[in-house]
Amino acid sequence: xxxxxAGILAFGMYFLVQAVVFHSVQVSRRALVLAGLWLGxxxxxxxxYTWLPDDRxxxxxxxxxxxxxxxxxxxGLLYFFLFMGYAQFFYMAxxxxxxxxxxxxxxxxxxxxxxxxxxxxxxxxWMLDRRLRRLVHAGYLIEEMGYYRxxxxxxxxxxxxxxCKRLLRLGPGG
Amino acid sequence: xxxxxxxxxxxxxxxxxxxVPLFRLQLSEFRFRTMVRLALVLxxxxxxxxxxxxxxxWVLPSAYTRAGWAIDLLNGLMVxxxxxxxxxxxxxxxxxxxxxxxxxxxxxSPLRRLRPDExxxxxSLEMVLQRRLNELLGIGRITAINGRYCNTSxxxxxxxxxxxxxxxxxxxxxx
Numbered sequence: 001x002x003x004x005x006a007g008i009l010a011f012g013m014y015f016l017v018q019a020v021v022f023h024s025v026q027v028s029r030r031a032l033v034l035a036g037l038w039l040g041x042x043x044x045x046x047x048x049y050t051w052l053p054d055d056r057x058x059x060x061x062x063x064x065x066x067x068x069x070x071x072x073x074x075x076g077l078l079y080f081f082l083f084m085g086y087a088q089f090f091y092m093a094x095x096x097x098x099x100x101x102x103x104x105x106x107x108x109x110x111x112x113x114x115x116x117x118x119x120x121x122x123x124x125x126w127m128l129d130r131r132l133r134r135l136v137h138a139g140y141l142i143e144e145m146g147y148y149r150x151x152x153x154x155x156x157x158x159x160x161x162x163x164c165k166r167l168l169r170l171g172p173g174g
Numbered sequence: 175x176x177x178x179x180x181x182x183x184x185x186x187x188x189x190x191x192x193x194v195p196l197f198r199l200q201l202s203e204f205r206f207r208t209m210v211r212l213a214l215v216l217x218x219x220x221x222x223x224x225x226x227x228x229x230x231x232w233v234l235p236s237a238y239t240r241a242g243w244a245i246d247l248l249n250g251l252m253v254x255x256x257x258x259x260x261x262x263x264x265x266x267x268x269x270x271x272x273x274x275x276x277x278x279x280x281x282x283s284p285l286r287r288l289r290p291d292e293x294x295x296x297x298s299l300e301m302v303l304q305r306r307l308n309e310l311l312g313i314g315r316i317t318a319i320n321g322r323y324c325n326t327s328x329x330x331x332x333x334x335x336x337x338x339x340x341x342x343x344x345x346x347x348x349x
Contacts, residue, residue, distance in 0.1 A: 001245055004245075004248070004252070019343065022342075022343040022344060022345075023342055023343060023344065025344075026344055027344070030345075055245075059242075059245075060242075061242050062242040062243050062244035062245065063242050063244050063245045063248075064241070064242045064245065065175055065240075065241040065245045065246070066240045066241060070175040070179075070238060070241075071175055071241070074179065074249050074253075077253060077256075078252060078256075081252075081253075081257075081259070082256075084256070084260055084263070085256065085259050085260075088259070088262075088263045090343075092336075093336050093339045093340055093343070093348070094340070094345045094346075095348055096348070097272070097302055097303070097306045098306040098310055098315075099332070099333075099336045099348070100347065100348055101303065101306050101310065101316075102310065102315060102316070102329050102332050102333040102336070103333045103336060103340075105316060105323055105324060105325045105329065105333065106325055106330060106333035106334070106337070108324075109324070109325065109330070112319070112322040112323050112324035113322065114321050114322055115300065115304060115307065115321070115323075118303055118307075119299055119300060119303060122299055124294060124298075124299040125290070125294075127272075127299075128290050128293060128294060131272055131273045132276070132290060132293075134273065135273055135276065135277065140273075140277060141276075141280070144287070146289050147287040147288065147289055148276075148280060148287060148288055148293075149280060149286055149287035149288075150277055150280055150281055150286065154277050154280075154281075155281060157274070157277055158274070158277040158278050158281045159281075161267075161268055161271070161274045161278060162278055162281075164268045165268055165269075167194060167198075168194065168197040168198070168205075168265075168268070168269075169197055169198055170197075170268060170269045172275065172278075173269050173270055173271065173274070173275055
């Protein structure tokens, strides 16, 4: 339990800190801040692990794990997985078109919206431009005289995605 | 603790292997539901195998078998769950990722380069929104009556929750 509890406590601390940071500062490099804060939380995880008592002095036998490398690793893995799960939620809130659609529909709870009315509420240029800028910044695309083309990394990512789509029969997607 | 980790990784590997032919055979739109059901079945299998096998799995050194059965099982189930959640992220990236679609469209173009308006022409806003609306209809977040879309109670709750998160974390209007 020591490793798992340390992982949960460290993630709880991370969650609070990132919430305070994003609430008080307008962050532009969100991925960097999210990942940076998580990395900064690793020593906090180790501190929680050393601070918590040995399982044998607290928990009944079925819940006792020896204080060894495997337990330390398991707690660290939990801290990592909780972060990944939260990152998924964060980006769903930040970028998901589906989420934005539900929020737009919530503004007209009684009569709802048609596809045409919904389309007028979006700025497609802005949506597209935001994604293109991110892809350029992440090194997947290059902009040349108004045209966008893939870098070697972008070509690899496109090929992997296309292969996975074909393997799982997912259609063009997007 | 090692037994739980090994069984979790083996269970997830089994999930990866089984879901491919399932997806290739399935014509239904509800693929994610299939993924969740498969993971649940394998989770129960993991639990059963964990209880039915010795703590050393016949091969592990005794140094790795000193953890209590409950904590080992809990750890294994958590690792299995989070591996599934992680893979779901990847799945949604492949299936719905807008940025991935942009790169694929650029690669598929004759000169392997596109202007934003050319990308928009190949994948219009109407197409993006219609796909999302169909997905939201499929998972019961919205209803469609005479061409008008409305949130269901589930959809209203999601909208309120995400609107709060967006506002609190200053994430902008997004989408």
